[in-house]
Every structure is written in structure tokens, then in C-alpha cells.
Amino acid sequence: MMRLLIIIVALFASSAFAVEPDEVLDDPALEQRALDISRNLRCVVCQSQSIDDSDAPLARDMRLIVRERLVAGDTDTEVYAYLVARYGDYVLLKPPVQPNTYFLWAAPALILLAAGGGAWVFLKQVRKSASGDDDGEEVEPSS
Secondary structure: OHHHHHHHHHHHHHHHOOOOHHHOOOOHHHHHHHHHHHOOEEOOOOOOOEOOOOOOHHHHHHHHHHHHHHHOOOOHHHHHHHHHHHHOHHHEOOOOOOHHHHHHHHHHHHHHHHHHHHHHHHHHHHHHHHOOOOOOOOOOOOO
């Protein structure tokens, strides 16, 4: 049992951090900035993974771009701006609130309202049928 647990942990740990050794910068401060930035960038292939967690070739390319821009002297904001200009707002794991993302930010509330409205209508119909909405007339069974 313990051996199986070790194997499972090893499998999950191997894919948890996709930054390869040849990508790591020599300067620890720049490397930490690169890691902080890449944790906030979405892999456009994997969708819900950051580029830090993704093994996709495009994610590797994006990690290399982040590091190249930092070595070139860009600020964090300039790195984000460069990648957004290249890939769009979708690349950000936390997209900004702006006119083209209003629906994205409002969707959870709209879904909740729609579900609540549907539940209200359903319960109203159940109560109506349970109260016996038959105008007070009893119907005798036919023989």
C-alpha cells in the first residue's frame, strides 16, 4: 500500500512544476520575478493551467519569452503588456474588468439568478399542484 502511495505522489509531483532546468535564470531575483509572472499567465493550449504548470511546448515558449523580456530589462507590467498584445487578455489567469470582459465577470451571478428563478418557478408549480387547484369540485371516479 505504501509503495502505491509513493508512486501516486511521484506521478503528481512530476507534472506539478513544468519549468525545465535549462529555462532557469542565473540571477535568483530575476528567476523569482519570472516565476511570479508565469504563475499568473494562462497556457493558451491547456486553458486552465498556468504556463508554470503546463508541459505544452507553447507554455515553454511563453516561459522563455518572460525570461527573455526580464533579462532585457522589462518591468513586470511591460512583460504582461507584451504577452497580452501577443496573445490577448485570455492569457491572463485574472483578466481585467473592462467592457470586453463584463460578461465573463457577470456570468456567475447571471447563472445563479437564472438557477434561482428556475427553482422559484418549479417550487411555485409544485405548491400549486399540491394545494389541489381544481376549483373546489370533487370529481367522482367513473365506474
